[in-house]
Amino acid sequence: MALRFKNSFTRTKEEFRPIDEGKVRMYTCGPTVYNYAHIGNFRTYMFEDLLRRYLKYKGYDVTQVMNLTDIDDKTIRDSQKEGVSLKEFTDRYTKAFFEDIDSLGIERAEYYPPATEHIPEMVVLIQKLVENGLAYEVDGNYYFRISAFKDYGKLAHIDMDGLKAGARVAADEYEKDSVSDFALWKAWDEADGDVYWETELGKGRPGWHIECSAMSMKYLGETFDIHTGGVDNMFPHHENEIAQSEGATGKKFVNFWMHSEYLIVEGRRMSKSAGNFYTLRDLMEKGFSGVAVRYLLLSTHYRQQLNFTLTGLDAARKALERYLDFISNLADYVGGVSSGGEAEQVIRKVKSGFEDALDDDLNISGAMGVIYDFIRDINRLKAEDRLSIEERDQALETIRKIDTVLNFTYNEANLDIDEEIDSLIAQRTEARKNKDFALADKIRDDLIARGIILEDTAQGVKWKRKV
RNA sequence: GGCGGCAUAGCCAAGUGGUAAGGCGGAGGUCUGCAAAACCUCUAUUCCCCAGUUCGAAUCUGGGUGCCGCCUCCA
Known part of the structure; x- marks a missing residue:
């Protein structure tokens, strides 16, 4: 079966073909480093980890970029509140972010560009948009003129004329030509304190959306294969990225858009502003391991809302235990008589079942189903002493190959002898x-x-x- | 008002036309000093409701009910 992904852009499952054969270039929206990330954030990063690991399993050479947003309203606000420099503040949470993804067994991307180190690239991009008649300046602020970009809304399928002019439009943005226009560059004001860059656009700082356009194209080229993020980023953030990037280059920005659904807690939406969130650290303090959290976050299909509960986490822990015990006990098995071809059949079944499931838009539930069938079948042969050493080794090799995608065994190194x-x-x-x-x-x-x-x-x- | 998603056992969840995967939990059994792990058996006559299409529907169509998300900087 061919690898297929649901493309948010076309809203259909499409066969995945990279631009360059054997190579995948993907951009994954990363954290704003102003706090410890919560498990909802990690749900998205976990989906991206599954995506990159499966692409690698399929033999692709993957180049992944994940931005670090280290300049925005929140980082400025909270660093000032603490009275520390922006750099000192964001460094702390950047470090915490990497510790957390290590705890979760998330494989490192090839690039983690921080926004503050790419101001010149953003300035050039904004200048280009001005040249192309898609951006304008008001009192040192630069805005993207949505009405000048005819395809605006094509990702989120939003008809701008139909947008309800609502209460959520901030009152202080009256100077824009249209309420829907978004900021590319924000002129310095007193509230920004010492956070500003002196550039050809004037003294100020970038808007949020522009960093993703500038950095993705810098590392991946003007057109690349996959762009991912949480569903909430689809509009306006990704829509704006398309407008900025395609408005500047005139080329198609991204071939495949993939969005992960929300994680909710006890049936309710979780968000930093609502304050009902768990960080990974909170869960680890309750005695759960990173790998148990990994199992829970990974084992629900990425386009399905995941309802997080502590009971569910405990169930995930137990299921994980069965998986880990299987591998550990199999490795210790001393071998019996040959199964006479049965083991080989079981191994073939799990391989094809695993790949068929993940080929179908990363159907992890289907994949886990065939893995547990495999575990039961091999355990049965073991219980009947009908598994030879050679067959045991083949089964082990199979589950270890599968585990390069699932990565549930990364804590094994901790089992040092005490x-x-x-x-x-x-x-x-x-x-x-x-x-x-x-x-x-x-x-x-x-x-x-x-x-x-x-x-x-x-x-x-x-x-x-x-x- | 616009756009989109979801509804399958006590809980989580796959399955998009051929007669209900898998995990957790529960009951019983084998093994064990007792456990643990493992294995075996059982645990949805049925997929929110109604109508329709079809030889056949959890899957398709129409209608209804309920829940949820997005609609300008929240993964």
């Missing part, structure tokens, strides 16, 4: 030998309280950390 635990296990083994089960069980319970789970197997005592 001398104290070994010594307690030895004490317990001795107690069991002496039929002192009360002591043996106490040691086991104490370890469980510390997140260490013991299993008595035919090959001896195994231990693992709670995920």
Whole structure:
């Protein structure tokens, strides 16, 4: 089956073909570094991680760019509130962002351009828009003239004439030609303090949308393959990016637009302004691991709203445990007789099922379904001692290949041997030998309280950390 | 007012014309000192409601009900 993605632009599933054979260039809207990112943000980054990992699994050479918005109203406001420089402020949250994506096993993009390091590129782009008659200046502010760009609204399918002139239009934007025109460059005012750039456009700072146009085209070219973000970015942000980019180059900006749905919490919309959000750090403080959060965020299809609950996170943790135990127990399996071709069939089935599902617009639920079928089938052969060493190795190789996409095993490196635990296990083994089960069980319970789970197997005592 | 999405078991969720995947939870069993892990069996006569098309519909059409999102800087 061919790889197909739902293209938000055409609103249909289309076969994916990159511009350059074997290479994919993608731009993923990144964080505004003014706070710890919440799990809704990470839901989107997780979808993008799945996308890039699956593209790599399919053999594509992926170049991904994720911007870091380190200059906007919020970063200025909050850094001033704290009395620290913009740089010091945004550096702190940039660092936190990278720590968090590491905790979640999200693979690094090739480029993380910060907006503040690309002011000259933005200025050039704005000048070009002025030249093309698509931008105008009022008191040092530059705006994009939407009425001059005839395709405006084609991504979000919004008819500008039909827009309700509503209460959400800020009162202080009266100087624009049209309320819908958006800012490309904002002239300095006192509230900006020492945050400004002296440029050919004057003293000021960029608008929000322009950074994505400038930086995406710098690193990926004027036309590239995939652009992603949360659905809320579709309008106006992505619509504006198209207007800015195509208005400047006259070329098609992006071939495939992909948008992830919201994560909601207990059935309600989560947002930074509503204050009902969980950061990754909040969940880790409650004792959940990054990989459990990863499992939850990854295992719901990206175009489906994900209703986050702590109960759901716990269910995800348990399902993940089954997956991890499968791999770990399979690796320890000493082998039995050959299954006579059954294992091979099971392996073939999971490979094709996994790929067919993900080829179909990243249908992760379908993919997880066939993986759990595979786990049960192999475990059954194991239970019947009908899995040879060779077959075991093939099964292991298969699940590990699959795991390059899912990446649920990245915490395994943490399972380093702890001398104290070994010594307690030895004490317990001795107690069991002496039929002192009360002591043996106490040691086991104490370890469980510390997140260490013991299993008595035919090959001896195994231990693992709670995920 | 405009645009769009969703409704499948206690919970999460796949399935877009051929007779309901998978996970969590629950019940019983095998194994075990007891557990854990694993395996086996069971857990939706049915997919929000009504009507229609069809040999056949969770899937298509029409109508209804309920929930949600976007409509100018929120992933």
